[in-house]
Amino acid sequence: MWVIQRGNKVINVDSDDNLNSHIATGWEIVSDVAIEAAGMRGYENIISPANTVVNADGSLTFTPPAPPSETELYESLRLEAERLLAATDQYGMDDYPDNERRAAYRAYRAELRALNRQEGAPWDGGGPATPWPTKPEV
Structure with missing residues (x-):
């Protein structure tokens, strides 16, 4: 650049x-x-x-851009969480063959859904300051 x-x-x-x-x-x-x-x-x-x-x-x-509003940060956080959820859809299905991994992914997905209600949200809108849950190993 x-x-x-x-x-x-x-x-x-x-x-x-x-x-x-x-x-x-x-x-x-x-x-x-x-x-x-x-x-x-x-x-x-x-x-x-x-x-x-x-x-x-x-x-x-x-003239630098205005910092994002809290509403914009929450929207950015929501969109990134939805992207991470979509990337793990197949691991939470009832027909996923490994019950232990399925349970781990369901817990991970629940943490993603609850992220916007944690203290400190929306942080940086899903950037490096966001305390993302650890994705289980496949």
């Missing part, structure tokens, strides 16, 4: 081919120092003219 600039526009590109075609038309790579100074580190994938301004002195002003 590269952040590039031409005149008063700043965008991101995500492939060598895309970078090279932009460089050929006069775009320049924004330095790591400029990215750091503008507070863009970690946001490189969303850089656009909508959130980045090139100032008269050539410096950049970046």
Whole structure:
């Protein structure tokens, strides 16, 4: 991922081919120092003219996105829990041949369903700070 600039526009590109075609038309790579100074580190994938301004002195002003609301975090947590539940549907069926594993998966799935009611929810909306239950071994 590269952040590039031409005149008063700043965008991101995500492939060598895309970078090279932009460089050929006069775009320049924004330095790591400029990215750091503008507070863009970690946001490189969303850089656009909508959130980045090139100032008269050539410096950049970046407006980071608003943090997600609690409602959005709960929705993100719910969607990720549903994805994990769907990935284990077959292990909770009555015809799954191993009773011990079926019971372990049913317990795991119950923990996934209860996650949004735990203290601290919604954490980071299903990201690394979320205390996901441990998936049983198949």
